[in-house]
Amino acid sequence: MTTGSLLDDLYREILLDHYRQPRNHNPLDAPTCSADGSNPLCGDQVRIEVSVAGDRIVGISFSGRGCSISQASTSMMTEYVKGRSAEDARKGIDAFQQMMVTAESPGIEGFDDIEALIGVAKFPARVKCASLGWKTLEQALAGEGGAVTTDERSVEHA
Amino acid sequence: MTLTAQNSGNSASNARLPYDINRIRRDFPILKRDIGGVPLVYLDNAATSQKPVQVIAELTRFYRDHNANVHRGVHTLSVEATELYEGARSKIAAFIGASDPHEIIFTRGTTESINLVAHSWGRKHLQAGDEVVVSEIEHHSNIVPWQMLRDERGIVLKYIPMLPDGTLDLQVARSLIGPKTKLLSITAMSNALGTIVPLQELIPLAKAQGALVLVDGAQSVPHMAVDVQALGIDFLAFSGHKMLGPTGIGVLWGRMPVLESMDPFMGGGDMILNVTMEQSTWADVPAKFEAGTPNIADAIGLGAAVDYLSALGMDEVRRHEIEITDYALRRLGDVPGVTIFGPMDAQQRGGVVSFELEGVHPHDVGQVLDTKGVAIRTGHHCAQPVMAALDVPATARASFYIYNTTAEVDALASALEAASAFFGVRA
The missing domain is CATH 3.90.1150.10 (Aspartate Aminotransferase, domain 1)
Known part of the structure; x- marks a missing residue:
């Protein structure tokens, strides 16, 4: 089948792989912090649980349902931050958000797979899907719990 | 000169062409x-329809040849603009079977029309404990205004539930609609599922209790013949942009005695009879509900859309x-x-x-x-x-x-x- 290069740009193989087989998808026994995120307009939902020991993220898991981009981006994020310091994780969050704006590689270590999401930057309607997991992790690490949304609009017209 | 829309739709009563x-x-x-x-x-x-050249041309023609404010001037352009604007009102009245064009109030769309009823009729006539019945398949625009009124006035909001196949549970509707029901506010067609609501079964239930009936026609008026008198309802709300017309224009139709019993929606120009520093008196319906300069061009554009649909049948x-x-x-x-x-x-x-x-x-x-x-x-x-x-x-x-x-x-x-x-x- 032909799907067009634009579509292949958005849905890179590594992204589809994470969507079909999400990593770190089993709940943690004793998370030290967690947060819920959602995009009500799209119906994207993620819940992120983190175990922090000292300054290190020793465990992370996510659950939820939503579009391939929100779920795959969250899956990739969990792989990236696992074993890193909370400070490195925050740098990764910033780098990801920067990447969604500039559509350029942030050139940081461990981002190779994640750079497959650069194509999302060309689809403004989908940036909020890709950002959901990262924003939710930010909230969890800030220890604020609560709920996150990357929807900028709060109403929808039909 | 005559100022009617220059398209084939004008001959709505003429013999129709086959559906081509x-x-x-x-x-x-x-x-x-x-x-x-x-x-x-x-x-x-269902989100918005596309626009035919006849509607686009009518908008352009108004701005190029007739643009002026309405109801205000003695000069030629103002008279022409008023004639076109009021002409659109008459076309729309005929399109939905209204007996009096003055029962047509121009709004921004269905949402504003329902909010107008909640504000001007609801606040005037509803008290704590009065019930408004809607359904589970309503668009948010027929839920949220009533929730706001509930929180402000203590009215009770009841929902006719949806069955698994997307139709309404009429059995439950019969028990929900009772002596405390003051308004049944119901969609004619679900925007999410397409369900056509059996209005002819629900309306008599409300009427038997002396309640008024508002029909959300956002999805029905563009797609099927709607006759407000045959339905025996009190309000009909719909939008222009879903029926080949421009965005930013919609309609609230109401039965004249009901509209006359209501207070204004917004205050300002065009909706007053007389203003002193102490107080004001209200203009007649529909001017009472059309404060400020209305959306003249888009109302005329909606008139052209109605011509187009009427010509198709x-x-x-x-x-x-x-x-x-x-x-x-x-x-x-x-x-x-x-x-x-x-x-x-x-x-x-x-x-x-x-x-x-x-x-x-x-x-x-x-x-x-x-x-x-x-x-x-x-x-x-x-x-x-x-x-x-x-x-x-x-x-x-x-x-x-x-x-x-x-x-x-x-x-x-x-x-x-x-x-x-x-x-x-x-x-």
Whole structure:
């Protein structure tokens, strides 16, 4: 089948792989912090649980349902931050958000797979899907719990 | 000079041409567009319809030749603008079977029309404990204004529940509508599922209790003949942009004695009879509800849209939509992995098909379809209670109008097969 290069740009193989087989998808026994995120307009939902020991993220898991981009981006994020310091994780969050704006590689270590999401930057309607997991992790690490949304609009017209 | 719309639709009473879809499609310039090199297949008509050249030309003609404020001047242009604006009001009144054009109030759309009723009728006539009955399949615009009034005035809001097939539970409706019911505010057709609500069964239940009836016609007025007097209702709300007209213009029709019993919606120019520093008296209906300079050009554009639909004949419009919806239900039903929500009988639903594709989120479905030129809607369709009842976060929705063809339904079906294959759900 032909799907067009634009579509292949958005849905890179590594992204589809994470969507079909999400990593770190089993709940943690004793998370030290967690947060819920959602995009009500799209119906994207993620819940992120983190175990922090000292300054290190020793465990992370996510659950939820939503579009391939929100779920795959969250899956990739969990792989990236696992074993890193909370400070490195925050740098990764910033780098990801920067990447969604500039559509350029942030050139940081461990981002190779994640750079497959650069194509999302060309689809403004989908940036909020890709950002959901990262924003939710930010909230969890800030220890604020609560709920996150990357929807900028709060109403929808039909 | 005469100032009537210069299009064939003007001869609504003349003998009608046969339903010629190719001729209709030629009237819509946007249908010639391509999307990334493939032809546009526009299937998002429940969100907004496309506009024929007749409506676009009427807007241009007004701004080029007749633009002035209405109801204010003795100069020629103001007289012409007033004549065109009031002419549109008369056309719309005739289109929905209203006996008096003054019962037509121009608003920004269905949402504003319902809010006007909640504000001007609800606040005047409803007290704590009074009941407003809506349904579970309403658009948010027929839920939220009543929730706001409930929180302000202590009225009780009751919902006629949805059955699993997307129709309403009329059994429960019979017990919900009682002596405390003051208003039944109900959609004629669900925007999320296409369900056509059996108004002829519900309206007598409300009338038997002395309650008023508001019909949300946002999805019905564009797609089928609606006659407010035959229905025996008190309010009808609808939008221009879903029925070939411009955005930013809509209608509230109300029965004159009811409209006369209501207080103004907004205060300002055009809605007063007399203003002193101490107090003001109100103008007659409809001016009482049209404060400020109205949306003159778009009202006239809506008049042209009504001419166009009248020339086609609303029975023909409905017949075409039953045909294409029936085809779509069968065609999409054959696509592996597709689950269709709502009634499966095209006689019981408007030209709206809400569905999900197994293993592919609606957002991803919409994205893949866009690369095939197919424009559909994905999301909760401003009907989150419906999504909750179906236990889905969102659906994909294809919705049809006068210019859609069965070939376009085929394009949708093969694009869905491509989406399934792309996400590797099915080999």
